[in-house]
Amino acid sequence: MKPILECYGLSKSYGNGRWALSNLNLSLERGQIVGLLGPNGSGKTTLIKLINDLLVPTEGSVQIDGILPGVETKKIVSYLPERTYLTPSWKVRDLIMYFEDFYDNFRRDRAEEMLEALGIGLHARLRTLSKGTREKVQLVMVMSRDAELYILDEPIGGVDPAARDYILNTILTNYNENATILLSTHLISDIENILDRVIFLQNGQVVLNASVDEVRMEQKKSVDMLFREVFRC
Amino acid sequence: MTWVLDNNMPIYLQLMGRIQRDIISGRYGPGDKLPSVRELAVEAAVNPNTMQKAMSELERSGLVYSQRTSGRFITEDEELLKELKKEQAARYLEEFIESMHNLGLKNDEIRILFEDAMKGEKEE
Numbered sequence: 001m002k003p004i005l006e007c008y009g010l011s012k013s014y015g016n017g018r019w020a021l022s023n024l025n026l027s028l029e030r031g032q033i034v035g036l037l038g039p040n041g042s043g044k045t046t047l048i049k050l051i052n053d054l055l056v057p058t059e060g061s062v063q064i065d066g067i068l069p070g071v072e073t074k075k076i077v078s079y080l081p082e083r084t085y086l087t088p089s090w091k092v093r094d095l096i097m098y099f100e101d102f103y104d105n106f107r108r109d110r111a112e113e114m115l116e117a118l119g120i121g122l123h124a125r126l127r128t129l130s131k132g133t134r135e136k137v138q139l140v141m142v143m144s145r146d147a148e149l150y151i152l153d154e155p156i157g158g159v160d161p162a163a164r165d166y167i168l169n170t171i172l173t174n175y176n177e178n179a180t181i182l183l184s185t186h187l188i189s190d191i192e193n194i195l196d197r198v199i200f201l202q203n204g205q206v207v208l209n210a211s212v213d214e215v216r217m218e219q220k221k222s223v224d225m226l227f228r229e230v231f232r233c
Numbered sequence: 234m235t236w237v238l239d240n241n242m243p244i245y246l247q248l249m250g251r252i253q254r255d256i257i258s259g260r261y262g263p264g265d266k267l268p269s270v271r272e273l274a275v276e277a278a279v280n281p282n283t284m285q286k287a288m289s290e291l292e293r294s295g296l297v298y299s300q301r302t303s304g305r306f307i308t309e310d311e312e313l314l315k316e317l318k319k320e321q322a323a324r325y326l327e328e329f330i331e332s333m334h335n336l337g338l339k340n341d342e343i344r345i346l347f348e349d350a351m352k353g354e355k356e357e
Contacts, residue, residue: 213243222240
């Protein structure tokens, strides 16, 4: 089986003389949860957008399951963007129907079960929900797909610590053992224990790609502490 | 609910330690079935692969064994469990004595303090 994600010499410039990503090489195996970490402006969101076909590489290429980003890869990639794209006038139920229409691998029963556990009614209008609840709804939608690669851009940024626990729990209970989750965040200590592996990005390049326990074994410190050292301002 | 894990040790080692303690303390008895890796991972809020690794290591140490279809069980070897309890107690004692030495206390002083504390414990 091919790695679920491969980047070869991936570079992206927005035309301002700066490289958001520069000659990035990366390969992700199946069946792991990977943290994509890096300071602001290190290229995390650029990489995520390239994987999701929202940007085109300046040089190099991205392959998902051996194919270039496009319609076929969107079937197997479930993406949670950093910002919400939900239509505020919709009801939660409309959103479910929308996802069901779009994706063959959307599991409606799973979505409804999670929404019920969170106490979110299907008839609630998205505009009436708090920011944190909207984020939860969106994550529920994304995790209710049987995807092969989940890409979560800052999934726990805007929610309180209790909701954060619930979201991590949702990720742990819903992900399939052969799927890979790539998630970006600044809240490293909150998610460190659920990660297999961490990737540190700096100035558009990978500066570390190691398992969490390798980091702890070799550096005798947590990923959070290592991050603070590597990226000290 | 979540397990308390510290920062600078590999997570799988801490999971092993925690499960080992649960076994020694009798939360799981000899021959008991352990929850699935997935359930334990969710309970501990850790990655399932990390929990899997902790389980494999516990299997290697003989403390748990797996039966192909029915899951993982605690060893019925009570000698091994006793042995582990002794080892764990020895580690705690070592840590205790080291902390006392770090406070600048001599062995005789430690003994007196320890005995006083044990008396206090009984009276309570």
